[in-house]
Amino acid sequence: MGDDHTSVGNGIPFKSGPQQDTTGIRIWHEVFYVPQKEGEKMAVLLMDTQGLFDNATPEDVNISLLTLSTLASSLQIFNTIRMLDTRDLSYLKTCVEFAKETARSDDPLFKLQALNFLVRDHDGDEPFKYGEEGGEKYMQTIFDSKDGDDKQITIRKQIKESFNNVSCSLLPHPGLGVPKKAFQGTNAELEPEFRQQIKSFVEFIAFPFRLQRKESNKKALTARDILNMIIASDGIFACRVYEPENMIEVNIKSYYATAYEESIIEYDEAMKKIFPGDNVMNDEELKKYHQDAKKNALKVFELTKQMGDGKFRKHYHAHLGKICEDHFDTATRKNNALKNAAQLVKKRKTRKAICEYEKEMQLFLANDCVEPIELMKHHTRTFEKVRNGYGDAINADELQSEVNDLHLKIRFENKQRIDMKKSQSEDVRKSHLYWLVRDLDFKCGKKWRKRLSTYQAVADMAKHHKEIKKKIEIKYRKNALTDIELKYSNKLEHRLEVEYKRALAASRKTTYSESLKEQISRRPIKNEEEKDNKITPQQMRDNMESEHRDKLEEYYEGCFIALKEYFDKLKEMIKERKEKANKQNNKTKENMISELNRKLEEEVIVEEERLQRMMNDRYFDMDELESHYEKIKRSFLDVLSSSATQFFLRSHIIKEFESVIKEKFDESLEKMKKKMLRTLIVEL
Incomplete structure (x- = not known):
């Protein structure tokens, strides 16, 4: 009860006045766990039902709420004012008829267990004193009374027969200040007699060893059982059907719905033990476990006691098999997803191992050639190091195949270097050009690798290719030519740049001189716009650079035939690097x-x-x-x-x-x- 300042507002909300505060059925948000014998605990839920049978509430709502709360409760407290009118008992008609109908079964699905009539604002006169003892005497006079018609007498008799336990408690008026708007709900505002009696009443109904479990078939019902019963009853009440036969059929359906759900849980738990979802399983093995789990789930369902005519049993049994197959389909997809993830990881690590091998071999042959026997030894050591470093985390067959291809390519390149080294005495410059081209090819690959750290669009790839090609060709010109050759090459470039600037300036004028038109006409015609002298500055720049490359290649050939040959090789290498980069970029995507x-x-x-x-x-x-x-x-x-x-x-x-x-x-x-x-x- 607390002290004088404790308010009933700390519990289920209330308010004074004729307007109802609770709508429908309100369940207290906290579950109370009450100790029982042999160390067990009982879960207790408190339900508050709105005021019923007033002028504002329709009769079907009254019947629905009262019947539902009675069926769902092991203890129903029927609250009435001043006296227990025999007409109040008629409100339990649907519950009584339901109990009467289910009593025909040896083990009824839902029994009516305990009913307490709580008469508040009672005068407490002799011989009906406040509390349970006076309430028992008062109730006995009501049930033994012969007043009323045959229907009322029959209902009183059936109520005692339908519930396992029927009791009555009498409470005094809480105090004259309670009905007023100023009432705050504190204990200090309640009459001492009322506080004492309400305390005794709570101790009477909530004494741990007096509490009853909600039972069916001599076993305690679970929260799932109660939920399915509420859902099933709601379906009937929504149609405003209150016949006992319909309610029994619905409760049979909820009984099988619970058995069906428990069987699904049995299947899921069995599958979870052998396939928790974080390891890959063989498809055949997973299917075998599924069949065993499905068979066990169906067996669990089949062991449930037969209720009704078997219609719902057959229906849920058939659907249980389909649901197990659906859950197996989900498990199969999850297993396949794990397989794909493992394959992707192995694929990435295999590619990384191949790159490590290639990088190690390139560093070994960075600026020189080696004897074939030394190359073979280094290849063997590097391959073993990479393979042992990754172990089973990679695809060994793919690694072996890729390494073999790379090794053949490296052996061929080493042989070329050896042959070139032998001919250095004959042509030192060719050797220089050879190593220069190889070095530029290596730098070209390095630039591509830097840009391919993330996926690139097709347009970006073309742009990168153009930039890399331009930079590599400039480096080749600066390092391949002698000082004199480079000097005249720069003059050629300067002359072409001057012509470009003059042509660009001329293109911006509305009237062209014949000489400027002649300069523009010397540029290769790329499209129809140029025919009308409407060429853009960028197009002119592209034409100038194309002409510069053509002139430069002619210059290479005129200076030294090998300059042109190695420049052509360099262009082929740049082209190969581009194709390889495109493949790698597509693979990244x-x-x-x-x-x-x-x-x-x-x-x-x-x-x-x-x-x-x-x-x-x-x-x-x-x-x-x-x-x-x-x-x-x-x-x-x-x-x-x-x-x-x-x-x-x-x-x-x-x-x-x-x-x-x-x-x-x-x-x-x-x-x-x-x-x-x-x-x-x-x-x-």
Whole structure:
């Protein structure tokens, strides 16, 4: 009870006056665990039902709420004012008829257990004193009375027969200040007699060893049993059907619904033990475990006691097998996702191992050639080091194949270097050009590797190729030519630059002189615009650079024939590097898409499992399901559109990612719609 300042407002809300405060049935948010014999604990829930049988509440609502709260409770407290009117007992008609109908079964599904008539504002006159003893005498006079018609007498008799225990308690008036608006609900505002009697009443009904469990078939009902009963009853009350036969059928359905759900849990628990979801399993082994778990789940369902005519038993038994298959499908997809993840990791590590081998061998042959026997020894040592370093984390066959190809290429290159080294005495400059081209090729590859740290768009790849090619060709010109050759090469470049600037200046004038037109006409015609003298500055720059390359190649050939030959080789190498870079860039894109697909598959599986659990507990309609998926899809797309994501990913790959995300969640949505339709068919 607390002290004088403790308020009843600390519990279930209330307010003074004729207007009701509770609507429907309100369940206290806290579960009370009461110790029992042999160390067990009983979970106790408190329910408050709105005021019934007034002028404002329809009769069907009165019957629904009273019947539902009585069926769901092991102890129902029937609250009445001043006296227990025999007409009040008629309100329990539906409950009594239900109990009478279920009593025909040896083990009724839901029994009416305890009923307490709480008469408040009683005068407490002799011989009916306040409390349980006076209440028992008062109730006995009501039930033994012959007043009223045959129907009322029959209901009084059936109430005592329908409930296992019927009791009555008398309470005094709480105090004259309670009905007033100024009442705050504190203990100090209550009459001492009322406080004493309400304390005794609570101790009487809530004494730990007097509390009764809600039971069925001589076993305590679980929260799932009660929930299914409430859902089933709600379906009947919504149709305003209160016949006992219909309620019994619904309760049989809820009985099998509970058995069905427990069988599904049995299947899920069995599968979780052998497949927790973090290790890959063999498909045949997983299927065998599924068949055993499904067989056991069906057996658990079949062991439930037969209720009714078997219609619902057969229905839920058939659907249980389908649900087990659905759950197995989810487990299979999760297993495949784990397989794909493992394969992607192994693929990345295999590629990394190959790159390590290639880098080590390139460093070994960076600026010189070696004897073939030394090259073979270093190859063997490097390969063993890489293979042993990664162990089973890589694809050994793929590593072996790639390393063999690289080794053949390196041996061929080493042989060329050896041959070139032998001919150095004959042509030192050719040797210099050879090593220069090899060095520039190595630098070209290095530049490409730097740019390919992330995926590049096709337009960006073309731009990178143009920039790298230009820089490599400039370095070749500066390092391949002698000082005199470089001097005249610079003069050639300067002359072409001057011509370009003069032509550019002329193109900006509305009237061209004949000489300037002649200079412009010397540029190669690229398109129809140039025919009308409408060539753009960028086009003129491109034409100038193209002409400069052509003149430079002619200059190379005129200075030294090998300059042109090695320049052609360098261009071929640059071209090969470009093709190789394009392949690697496409591979990076494929890996990114594969990784996204894998992660999306994991997210979709988790979301589907969460939705399945939610749909097991409450009803989902199509609009809510579509809205739910739209929110999930939107959250992923918002991440892609964030500034942080756009900092690391370019717009072209983001658009492809958006397409993949939409496709994955749309597929999942269609699947969940089909599942929900099957569930609705089962419930119907």
